[in-house]
Amino acid sequence: GAGVSQSPRYKVTKRGQDVALRCDPISGHVSLYWYRQALGQGPEFLTYFNYEAQQDKSGLPNDRFSAERPEGSISTLTIQRTEQRDSAMYRCASSLGEVGAEAFFGQGTRLTVV
Amino acid sequence: DAKTTQPTSMDCAEGRAANLPCNHSTISGNEYVYWYRQIHSQGPQYIIHGLKNNETNEMASLIITEDRKSSTLILPHATLRDTAVYYCIVAEKGGYQKVTFGTGTKLQVIP
Numbered sequence: 001g002a003g004v005s006q007s008p009r010y011k012v013t014k015r016g017q018d019v020a021l022r023c024d025p026i027s028g029h030v031s032l033y034w035y036r037q038a039l040g041q042g043p044e045f046l047t048y049f050n051y052e053a054q055q056d057k058s059g060l061p062n063d064r065f066s067a068e069r070p071e072g073s074i075s076t077l078t079i080q081r082t083e084q085r086d087s088a089m090y091r092c093a094s095s096l097g098e099v100g101a102e103a104f105f106g107q108g109t110r111l112t113v114v
Numbered sequence: 115d116a117k118t119t120q121p122t123s124m125d126c127a128e129g130r131a132a133n134l135p136c137n138h139s140t141i142s143g144n145e146y147v148y149w150y151r152q153i154h155s156q157g158p159q160y161i162i163h164g165l166k167n168n169e170t171n172e173m174a175s176l177i178i179t180e181d182r183k184s185s186t187l188i189l190p191h192a193t194l195r196d197t198a199v200y201y202c203i204v205a206e207k208g209g210y211q212k213v214t215f216g217t218g219t220k221l222q223v224i225p
Contacts, residue, residue, distance in 0.1 A: 042215025105157030
């Protein structure tokens, strides 16, 4: 596709359920980033990948959050045993990596935990 | 913590130049200044970046002070569609990991 695609766009889940958020980066982009954005705030870094390798996961809030990118393309952010405080916009971005300058962001997944 | 400081909000008359300041006094030698904007609930959109020289593209101009401790994003002829939150961030080239976007500047273009 022409841009970064995220699915679903909206997800409502009950507290305690697991959710999986998908990101399909721009073809050929080496780096993939996950961010979380609360209302009125800028994106907050969660984790990033170069190819299939998770380079940094220091932004993940706790061990209920995990991410993978097994083939170096599509990535999944999984939140286990969701809590209401997990409600936010989750954004994915991709870039060419260190040789590139700009990151392209997807439209995000709005997660609501009820 | 964000490594940049921006005013919370600014107004600009339509058709006039919008000058958005950013302080980044702790910027290191290998870090670039990037500007992004976010319109309503869309994903952030790249505008421009620079290291130490002034830069211009079809969207905006970026003026970086000689000591690199601050910069100004200039939208030469603001339109209503430029109403957005503008984020100034510093990062190594391509290194968006651990970037904190902060709260940005809410630019309101007024008719």
